[in-house]
Amino acid sequence: MPDLVAVELDAQEITWEFAPGRSIPGFAFNGEIPGPTIEASVGDTIEVRLRNNLPQPTTIHWHGVRVPAAMDGTEAVQPPVGPGETFEYRFEVPDAGTYWYHSHTNETEQLERGLYGALIVRDPSDPNLDAERILHLDDLKLDPHGDLAPFGDEHEHHAGREGDVRLLNGRQEPDLDIPAGTVERWRIIDTANTRFVRLSIGGRPFTIIGTDGGLLPQPVSATEVLLTPGERVDLAVGPFEERESIELEALPYDRGKGETPRERFATLQVGSPAASSAQVPETLRHIDPLVEEGAEPNRTISLKALMHEGHHQRAEPVRVGDLQVWDLVNETGQDHPFHLHGFFFQIVQENGAMPPFLAWKDTVNVPRKSQTRIAWLPDDRPGEWMYHCHILEHHAMGMMAHFEAVR
Numbered sequence: 001m002p003d004l005v006a007v008e009l010d011a012q013e014i015t016w017e018f019a020p021g022r023s024i025p026g027f028a029f030n031g032e033i034p035g036p037t038i039e040a041s042v043g044d045t046i047e048v049r050l051r052n053n054l055p056q057p058t059t060i061h062w063h064g065v066r067v068p069a070a071m072d073g074t075e076a077v078q079p080p081v082g083p084g085e086t087f088e089y090r091f092e093v094p095d096a097g098t099y100w101y102h103s104h105t106n107e108t109e110q111l112e113r114g115l116y117g118a119l120i121v122r123d124p125s126d127p128n129l130d131a132e133r134i135l136h137l138d139d140l141k142l143d144p145h146g147d148l149a150p151f152g153d154e155h156e157h158h159a160g161r162e163g164d165v166r167l168l169n170g171r172q173e174p175d176l177d178i179p180a181g182t183v184e185r186w187r188i189i190d191t192a193n194t195r196f197v198r199l200s201i202g203g204r205p206f207t208i209i210g211t212d213g214g215l216l217p218q219p220v221s222a223t224e225v226l227l228t229p230g231e232r233v234d235l236a237v238g239p240f241e242e243r244e245s246i247e248l249e250a251l252p253y254d255r256g257k258g259e260t261p262r263e264r265f266a267t268l269q270v271g272s273p274a275a276s277s278a279q280v281p282e283t284l285r286h287i288d289p290l291v292e293e294g295a296e297p298n299r300t301i302s303l304k305a306l307m308h309e310g311h312h313q314r315a316e317p318v319r320v321g322d323l324q325v326w327d328l329v330n331e332t333g334q335d336h337p338f339h340l341h342g343f344f345f346q347i348v349q350e351n352g353a354m355p356p357f358l359a360w361k362d363t364v365n366v367p368r369k370s371q372t373r374i375a376w377l378p379d380d381r382p383g384e385w386m387y388h389c390h391i392l393e394h395h396a397m398g399m400m401a402h403f404e405a406v407r
């Protein structure tokens, strides 16, 4: 039987102690950064009562969840919730996966200051691993005195906002404990304003089992995976040996702003062994391809034009039930994580080549000077939607467009 999951989220100012003895004024849901994890099963209804105790308006967006348009939490579908006001969100969760919720008002500041959390939707057929953990990857930009650096300087408009403090679940480079011999499901979310994370777990092999829109058809072995802002990945991690110490780090990556150094997010400390009954099945789910190889696009989106035309762009409507094949063309000198609200898409081609595996996505990195073809099917949820670059400073600058889904 579907359940009703009722949650109260109180957005408030807190003192955010991100490292022992180091704090900044943060914004938090229920006093926690990240905010409380919302957990539900497929088919449940989630009801969230947001109370805004911040000194500025806010809204909540349910990133990746196929909500009705009116519940999308953007200013296109609701007036922002003012200080002292409340708003009730109510929607069903139709798909299992790792999602997240975050402010969709003055995002560059509100996400940097901590207004985000995970939303996990489970299915009875999920693989059984020994344990599960949620990892929010983030960073903080401080000034030379250790205070939050001011928002919106010219450089940030173009390059985005990246800071030197790397956070895992709201703490600077913490230690994580894992029992030897066990295999865990890690649900990883890039909640940063701008930071790309080419994630490595000490160079050890791991298994990718899911992305934005839930499980992959088959598990994929890897030693690294790129997460860009907004993206999620589910991994099967382990087993490790007792007393190992393994760094979770970002490997060098050039998103068009020069190659970043290797950087640590956390250290995994392997403790005494525990029994394991973890099993990653060879088939995780079935995904039908939306289009055949070679399907022609019916729309081209120039990311350069999207970036430079500024606010309130309106794209052509889409009709419910009409297959969409879009070419995302990035002529600019930097990578842009393209995010579509409310619907999952499949990657059809990356620079003309088939992607390595089929998956449901809501955010995809389009590397500089490249193009990505996606396909998606507007199901029957008419209303106002949007797509945008998930580098929040680019979104704020107007790298976005509104469109309507019509019947």
Ligand code: C2O
Residues within 6 Å of the ligand: 061, 063, 102, 104, 230, 339, 341, 388, 390
């Ligand atoms: Cu997480 Cu409009 O996005």
Ligand code: CU
Residues within 6 Å of the ligand: 061, 062, 063, 064, 339, 340, 341, 342
């Ligand atoms: Cu979204």
Ligand code: CU
Residues within 6 Å of the ligand: 335, 336, 337, 389, 390, 391, 394, 395, 399
């Ligand atoms: Cu961008």
